[in-house]
Amino acid sequence: MTSNSPRNVPSMAYFVGLFLMLGLVLWALPPDRGAATKMAPAERTAAAPAAPAAPAAVETRPTSAAAAPAEPAVPTAVIPAAAAVAAAAAPAAATVAVPVREPGADYDAARWSPLHFRPAIDTATNEQCLECHREVLEPSVRTASPAGLPAAVTLAWYQTLDTYAGPQDTFHRRHLVSGMAQDLMDLQCTFCHRGSDPREEAPVPPTLTDAGFTLRKSVNPETSCLACHGRFPWEHMEGLAGPWEHERETYEPEPGTNGCLACHNSEAGFRSVRHRVSYLKAEAIEAAAETNADTCYGCHGGRSWYRISYPYPRHPWPDMPEETPEWAKGRPAASDPRYALPKE
Amino acid sequence: MADNTDKTRIQVAIKERKRVGYTPVVPDTQLGFVHNNVDCIGCRACEIACKDKNGLPPGPRFRRVMYVEGGRFPDVFAYKVNMSCNHCAEPACLPTCPTGAIFKRQKDGIVDIDSTLCIGCRRCEAACPFGAPQFDPTTNTVSKCNMCVDEIDAGRKPYCVMGCMMRVLDIGPIDKIRDGTHPTKAIGPGDHTVRQVRNMANPDLTNPSIAFVPHPKGRVEG
Incomplete structure (x- = not known):
């Protein structure tokens, strides 16, 4: 349709009528209401009824008002325009979250610090990690659950082992600063945290290998937790008819003896070279095992979270059978180079 | 979940500090999720529906x-x-809990948590290979997906499934999902499900109750 079309004549009459109606509506409005629509926001606030506005402005900014010095009371009717705007904005300020980040800390820079990625993380020390993440070593377990269950009276099944001591604690403290961790282990933060991608995307490299990330999780339990929280593979052990908790009385007729060492010694010919890794204190473990039967079982089935066993490397031991059993085929003969101790 | 007999035995053992073992629950039926990696458009409606249902901060x-x-x-x-949460057949979070807050339902295998019994030790969070337990620093407790167990008991599906506009997320008996006999729109004609996709933790750790329709680039076997 073009502008010189005769069919435009009714359309023009329609628009003329519309403008006339709009003019009548504006004429019928009260003068102050029409003026309010033309006011600036600040002027509009100042012109608003004073009584309800003032208390609302004061009461709804608890965070900033508590910290700021007290201001002299000003009658709302004479609030300058700028102050009135601030008062109107106060309710919005009240919804701002209390800052939980330390002032001055550059979290984005820290998040993408090279220390969080390979290769720098491979040589990172606990001191470097704890410089920022020191809260992981602070006791943080609740004294009681929200329902009132005291932490002091709870005990998990694995906490009935002889090696368990002390009150309930976080897993970070259990692995880094507890008595057992100090005596038998030498865990570094980087044993579990081996370089994480702070994004939640997992890139797939052009090759068909994994990118080294674990979806939704920055730590891969298969390469860390499983070493001490795997299942006890009793099916592969000669002489055992069931899980160790069922069989141990056969091998430990007297309290204080360690049934594991009945077979795992240099004379019996079963694996006697073990724990040759830097994250464990092999000599201390052997010494503790002599006096505490649960020292071995604690990490070999006594705290098994997972339904598979860790494929421990088969360090050659005296009288080691030449033929590798079926279940052990494919296992390495040496520890992970990152944790392997120098050969004696 | 321990029955009453086990509870008595455990209480006695606690007093005597006698060693006790852990026996995983074998459910009558194991419910699980299925997700179509290919057809999912990433709208995150399931995430929001979940946060809304559970009032998560x-x-x-x-x-x-x-x-x-x-x-x-x-x-x-x-x-x-x-x-x-993948409501694993043998969840790693459950045996770590020192208060018994985490339990697995006998009838459908749902792994639930009673966060009012949580003392915030965060062991479950560390043990789970799939990052399911979520720590809430405001309450110092852990909570997690319970497959909207109240909806399940009412005969409905979880909020995340109901919120999925593409119908790429669903639940059902995991064995039927895996053998393709469970009727669901998440698995298209000719689709086959897998237990694991690339960059996912080893499912042998806990046998998670989840199946995926994988993208060709996400197949573990290449």
Whole structure:
């Protein structure tokens, strides 16, 4: 349709009528209401009824008002325009979250610090990690659950082992600063945290290998937790008819003896070279095992979270059978180079 | 979940500090999730529905849609992997809990948590290979997906499933999902499900009750 079309004549009459109606509506409005629509926001606030506005402005900014010095009371009717705007904005300020980040800390820079990625993380020390993440070593377990269950009276099944001591604690403290961790282990933060991608995307490299990330999780339990929280593979052990908790009385007729060492010694010919890794204190473990039967079982089935066993490397031991059993085929003969101790 | 007999035995053992073992629950039926990695558009409606249902504050997310992108032009790709708690056949979180807050239901295998019994030791969070338990620093407790167990008991499906506009997320008996006999729109004609996709933790750790329709680039076997 073009502008010189005769069919435009009714359309023009329609628009003329519309403008006339709009003019009548504006004429019928009260003068102050029409003026309010033309006011600036600040002027509009100042012109608003004073009584309800003032208390609302004061009461709804608890965070900033508590910290700021007290201001002299000003009658709302004479609030300058700028102050009135601030008062109107106060309710919005009240919804701002209390800052939980330390002032001055550059979290984005820290998040993408090279220390969080390979290769720098491979040589990172606990001191470097704890410089920022020191809260992981602070006791943080609740004294009681929200329902009132005291932490002091709870005990998990694995906490009935002889090696368990002390009150309930976080897993970070259990692995880094507890008595057992100090005596038998030498865990570094980087044993579990081996370089994480702070994004939640997992890139797939052009090759068909994994990118080294674990979806939704920055730590891969298969390469860390499983070493001490795997299942006890009793099916592969000669002489055992069931899980160790069922069989141990056969091998430990007297309290204080360690049934594991009945077979795992240099004379019996079963694996006697073990724990040759830097994250464990092999000599201390052997010494503790002599006096505490649960020292071995604690990490070999006594705290098994997972339904598979860790494929421990088969360090050659005296009288080691030449033929590798079926279940052990494919296992390495040496520890992970990152944790392997120098050969004696 | 321990029965009453076990509870008595455990209480006695606690007093005597006698060693006790752990026996996983074998459910009558194991419910699980299925997610179609290919057809998911990553709208995160499931995440929001979950947060809404559970009243979660900023931070904890029971369900998470993860974007996987890669390749080199012109062979580029993108797909989504969607996981919450996988209600594992043998969950790693359950045996870690020192208060018994985490339990597995006998009738449908749902792994639930009573966060009012949580003391915030965060062991479950560390043990789970799939990042399911979520720590809430405001309460110093852990909570997690319970497959909207109240909806399940009412004969309905979880909020995340009901919120999925593409119908790429569903639940059902995991054995039927895996053998393709469970009727669901998440598995298209000719689709086959897998237990694991690339960059996911080894399912042998806990036998998670989840199946995926994988993207060709997300197949573990290549």
